[in-house]
Amino acid sequence: MWDNQLFLESIPILLEAFLKITLVVTVLSSILAALLGLVWAIGLRELPGWAAAPLRFVLDFIRMTPLPVHLLVIYYAFNNLSAMTVGVLVFGVHYSTYMAESYRAGIESIRKGQWEAATALSLPASRTWRAVILPQAIRNTLPSLGNWAIAMFKDTPFLIFISVPEMVTKAREFGGQNFSYVESMTVAGVLFLVASYPTAVLMRKLEKKLAY
Amino acid sequence: MPTDQTPDTPAQGNGGVPRVQFEDVVKRFGSTTVLDNLNFTVGHGERVTLIGPSGSGKTTILRLLMTLEHLTDGYIWVDGDPLTHARQDGKRVELRSKQIAQVRKRIGMVFQQFNLFPNMTVVDNVIEAPIHVLGQSKEQARENALSLLDKVGLSHRVDAHPSQLSGGQQQRVAIARAMAMDPEILLLDEVTSALDPELVGDVLAVLKDVAASTDITMLIVTHEMQFARDVSDRVMMFDSGHIIEEGHPDKIFSDPDHERTQKFLQAVI
Numbered sequence: 001m002w003d004n005q006l007f008l009e010s011i012p013i014l015l016e017a018f019l020k021i022t023l024v025v026t027v028l029s030s031i032l033a034a035l036l037g038l039v040w041a042i043g044l045r046e047l048p049g050w051a052a053a054p055l056r057f058v059l060d061f062i063r064m065t066p067l068p069v070h071l072l073v074i075y076y077a078f079n080n081l082s083a084m085t086v087g088v089l090v091f092g093v094h095y096s097t098y099m100a101e102s103y104r105a106g107i108e109s110i111r112k113g114q115w116e117a118a119t120a121l122s123l124p125a126s127r128t129w130r131a132v133i134l135p136q137a138i139r140n141t142l143p144s145l146g147n148w149a150i151a152m153f154k155d156t157p158f159l160i161f162i163s164v165p166e167m168v169t170k171a172r173e174f175g176g177q178n179f180s181y182v183e184s185m186t187v188a189g190v191l192f193l194v195a196s197y198p199t200a201v202l203m204r205k206l207e208k209k210l211a212y
Numbered sequence: 213m214p215t216d217q218t219p220d221t222p223a224q225g226n227g228g229v230p231r232v233q234f235e236d237v238v239k240r241f242g243s244t245t246v247l248d249n250l251n252f253t254v255g256h257g258e259r260v261t262l263i264g265p266s267g268s269g270k271t272t273i274l275r276l277l278m279t280l281e282h283l284t285d286g287y288i289w290v291d292g293d294p295l296t297h298a299r300q301d302g303k304r305v306e307l308r309s310k311q312i313a314q315v316r317k318r319i320g321m322v323f324q325q326f327n328l329f330p331n332m333t334v335v336d337n338v339i340e341a342p343i344h345v346l347g348q349s350k351e352q353a354r355e356n357a358l359s360l361l362d363k364v365g366l367s368h369r370v371d372a373h374p375s376q377l378s379g380g381q382q383q384r385v386a387i388a389r390a391m392a393m394d395p396e397i398l399l400l401d402e403v404t405s406a407l408d409p410e411l412v413g414d415v416l417a418v419l420k421d422v423a424a425s426t427d428i429t430m431l432i433v434t435h436e437m438q439f440a441r442d443v444s445d446r447v448m449m450f451d452s453g454h455i456i457e458e459g460h461p462d463k464i465f466s467d468p469d470h471e472r473t474q475k476f477l478q479a480v481i
Contacts, residue, residue, distance in 0.1 A: 116280050117327035121341035121393060122317045129341060135331040211330055212373045 003183055010174050010184040017170040018191050022156045025166070026086050029148040032092025033038045037099025040105060042129065044100070063097040070094055075162040078160075083162045095152045100147055106141030109132060139210045146203030150196050167191065229292040231256045231397060231429045232277065237455075238285035245274050245451040249286070257427040261440040261461070264450030268282060270433045274399040278321045278429065279312055290315050290397070307407040317345065320395030324402040326382040328374040328389070335370040336362065346393065353392070364418045380411030384418050391422065400420070400432045404439075412436070417428045419443070421432055437481050441465055449473045 009162055043053050062070070071092045076084060110133055118128040157168035165173075171188040175181030230253035239247040246269045254260050262270040271477050275281045277288060277298055287304070288295040293315050297304050304394040328337050335475035338357035340350040348356070361367050366377075374382050383403060390398060400419065404412040423430065424444045434440055440447060440461060449457040449472070457470040465481075468474050 022438040111325075112323050113323060113325075113327035116278075116331065117323065117329065119280060119316075120278050120319075120323075121389070122345045123341055124344070126443075128346045131344070132329050132331070152247075196275050212375065 002085075003180055005185040006174075006178050006180055006186065010067050010171065010187050011145050013148075014170055014184060014187050017165060018195075021159070021164060021166040022153070023195070024056060024150065025084070025091060025156055025159065025164075026151050026153040029152055030086045031090065031093065031100050033095035033148070034145055036093065036096035037103055040096060041103035043105065045107065047126070056092070058188040059097045059100060061065070062094060063101075067091070067094050067155060068158050071158060071161050083159075083164045086162055087164050091152055091155070094155075095148055098151075100177035101196070102141050102144035102148065103137065106139075110136050113129060137198035139207070142207050142210065143203060146200065150199060152192050153196060153199075154192065168198035230254060230289075231258070231291060232290040232415040232418070232431070233380070234273070235289065236286040237276065237283065237288065237315070238429055239269070239276060239281065240284045245453065247276075252448065252455060252458075254429060254431065257429055258446065259423060259430040259432065259444045261432045261444040262433060262450060263434075263437075263440065263447060263448045263464075263476070263480075266361065266462050269453040270450050271401055274321065274401050274433055277397070277441050278319060278399055279316055284479055287338050290318060308467070317393065318396040319399065320387050320390035320393050320397070321399040321401065322383070322390050322403045326374070326379070326386045328382055328386055328405070330374050331374050333371050333373055334366065334377070334385050337374070337385060338392045341389070342392050353382045357388070362387070362389045366412070378411060379407045381398065383407065383411075383415045387418055391409070395428060397431070400434065402435065404436055406435065433478060437465065437477070449476065451476075 007162075018211075042057055044059075047055065051129065051203070067090070070093075071086065074081075074090050075086045078086065080207075114132055114136070118132050123132070130201050159166045160169045163169075167188050170185035172181070174184040178184075213230075214357065232254040234250050234252050237247050237250040238245070246267075250269075250273075262271055262273060273283060276283055277295070283296050285304075287297055287299065294307060295310055297306050299305075309439060310318050321442040328334075329340070332340065335354065335357050339348075339350070339353040340361060358370065359372055359413065362388055366381060366384055366388070369381065370376060374385065377385065387403075403419070404415055407415065416436060419439070420443060422428065428444070432440065432444065442459050446458060447461045448455050449464065449468070449470065451472050457464065457468060457473050464473065465477065468477065
């Protein structure tokens, strides 16, 4: 049976968890993932083979193993770190391996002539990346990065494994206390949607703004 | 650095050291040999047009000189300086990228596909390298860029993006961009081949103007035979990576000695 009272009561509790935990982890981890992903993508391209191969292996390893395992391993291995810090680091690193693939595709979509023009003008590698390649590649990569950020956002309930009181954990708690889960879980679902949808729209706008 | 191998090269200054020298140049792509022990020199201020059927190695020569391809064997000298490989104690050693950049700075290139940076405006395309490679101030680079863009007839489009320009306009920006580096050597790689026919004239006019108003050494790959005739001092006919005939354009275009040249010219003119 649906209980309106429980529904309304759960909203402020879940909203608090959403703002304090889910959103904070998502934003910080997305920034970390976007930066690290870029570093990996450039590294894979610029490093000599003996250094790029182990990097590729590590990235594949992280990408192909489950996120909750990473959370638990890091949480117990570094027990001086707060659960929240572990959450941000693990989400950031895990998703950076996916974002690296997106960047790679974006970089590979740049036509060879762009690199050749940069060479013909003797632009140093750093300047070629910064002024020529990345502005074009990131524009191609942005929709994909946005999708990964939203995917990460939806994965935040995994934080339950390391006892971070994020929104779904709170919804479960609330449901347990009141012997009814439907209301609080509905609120959690709606909050996810309410946050994801504008983010997707915002990404599309940003994409348009970066067009030339 | 040998200087006595080029008895029939015209227009040599600078103590007889040629502007460009290819010495025993070999270029292979996999098992395909494109250039096999190629030797030639280009004098200071000389304009040389490379003609020949596609796959004969003309574009590869320009790309080697621009360091866009790796030299399989041999040496390329620019004003007597090694470009990518030097001879040390009788051994062939590859130079480091910083050393290569020093000599490469003297060379500019205009591409068939323009290759402007689409994320930058026209003027930003032109000032990018002067600022970040030559160390010019922004004001100085901009002033120079505006004057070059005026010369190529695009002073009204300096703030446009390349995608807003026609192919011919893009190519003229690319010429201004190459000229902004004040190159001693300019490489033109089929610069009108990607253009609609009605846009070719403007681009060639700009290049003729560059040829007439500067003493830049030029290596030109083109199918525009009239242009080649108008600007070049020498035409080299290539086939299968070898120079099969070379000489003054009047001679090559009107009265070629080699049968292969005759056939090629009949096919393209």
